[in-house]
Amino acid sequence: MTEITKSSDQVRRLTSAVMTSLTALCTLLAIGILLVILTYIAWQGIGSLSLRFLIDSPHPVGEGGGIGNAILGSVVLLALSSAFGLPIGIAVGIYLSEVGKGRLAGAVRFLVDTLTGIPSIVTGVFVYAILVLPMKQFSAFAGGVALALIMIPIVARTTEEMLRLVPHSLREGALALGAPQWRVTMGVILPATASGIATGAMLAIARVSGETAPLLFTAFGSRFFSTYLDRPIASLTVQIYNYAISPYDDWHAQAWAATLVLMTLILGINIIVRFLTRKRF
């Protein structure tokens, strides 16, 4: 504090004004970058976007073609990962909030938190080792499992947080009426916070729909329409990646358009969730 008392009042006020405006500048910079990225995607993507682009399968370079197979593939992968990931994730959340106590629950909570920070490419390598190698084939199933593994910790965390928001009086009231714990949880606590868990699930789906790295050597990608779970399958993100690193301008344009489609989906989910949860926060 000595340096402060030594310097004059004016210098202190000036420093304060400069530093506080700098923080506003930081915020403006971040928002500026966001807007630049989004407008670039919209501007570059809108040119190649058409109904045909959305439903056609890829053609050789220069002959147009679309991302219909990739959209279908992403839908299959998301459905598959949600089918595995959401129930398990929600169950882990229930365990952490309602059932688990002591060291084991603490360890599980720590692992859930840490798993969210493990790079998704590591999950890709893991699924390659346990599914692709034994099956000797890239498959939609392996891709779905990889995405589900990424989903589980995210869903578990949001579910736990949502369950903890439910007032204790609700639990005690239901227990006092003689209901067993499972009925209290499944019949009272879960319905009370269903919308919160649903929004958490939507955010998790939005998050994994942008994942590329874990799909590169699990779902692999494909240039054809496919819904076979034991074959390689296309996805929007892998297609964007392959087109973007290709040397062809035609495919670059398609990469931008596919990016626009992906971003519309992801931003759409995020904004809807924000709108739905507006009252609660």
Added chain:
Amino acid sequence: MSATTPDNTAFGGKHSDWRRVLSPTGNTGDAIFRLVMLGAGLFVVAIVVAKVVALTSDSMLSIRQFGFSFLTGRQWNPIKGEFGALPFIYGTIVSSLIALLISVPLSLGIAVFLVEQAPHYIARPVGFLVELLAAIPSVVYGVWGIFVLAPFLRVYVEPPLARWLGWLPLFQGTITGIGLLTGGIILAIMVTPIISAVVRDVLSSVSGSQREAALALGATKWEMIRVVLVNGAPGIAGAVILGLGRALGETMAVTMVIGNRPQISTSLFEPSYTIASAIANEFTEATQDLYLSALVELGLILFFVTFIVNGIARILVWNVTRKTGGVGRAA
């Protein structure tokens, strides 16, 4: 459940069967319910254990062949069968450090602005916009990085850096727009929303009395903010380490802009390679067993490093936010 057997024999009687062990009420439904949820919790533990086992066993070939020299080897030449990971480790660390150098001051500024200065009706929408940066997928950052950021840096940023700071070895070499610097900058944009979100939580959990006390003693707004920052220091450190963990493992965007050349160069303009991008780029090309095994070992290294980094970050952040605001929110 192995615990059921000894309990059965120890107590006997109809009330001390397996249901008692699982649920205090002895209700069958409760016992099944708790068993299923416990299974889900143990499943998370099983995932972590399975990851360690699978990655270790599949990289055994490479571990046996190279041992510790895998980490110090400077040559990565799959054709000759030479696998040294040092260029990847170097690229990963340097690109992450560039990212932190840029994103830490930026994130602190954003968090301070949103918590200490902006009124509620501004902080909420603006905070949401900053969080949206985290919702943009890595591959989208990559597309933007290749076609917009890299050309921009090549024309407007790297030439002035080379002109004025060219006496530093960091800013020498050919200017291509593709390399360590571009990778670091794209990482900085990607980790900023993550660090700023955690710092926001940390600052919000610093008690208001700290602020009032500072202001009552005649501190200016900035001096008050410094008091708050010092109070939240461990949590802020946790946030930075969390950002580091994310930067170390970020894959797609970095793969697309860093140049993917396994070399160690002091110049930030030169192409480099990270652990994650090596796996992403070469995994499907690896036809020999040893090559594949070496790539899996890279994955194992990445897993351990990010696991430890994230673990440390969580403990630091928990200690700050759970003591005050976090507990209130949880209860």
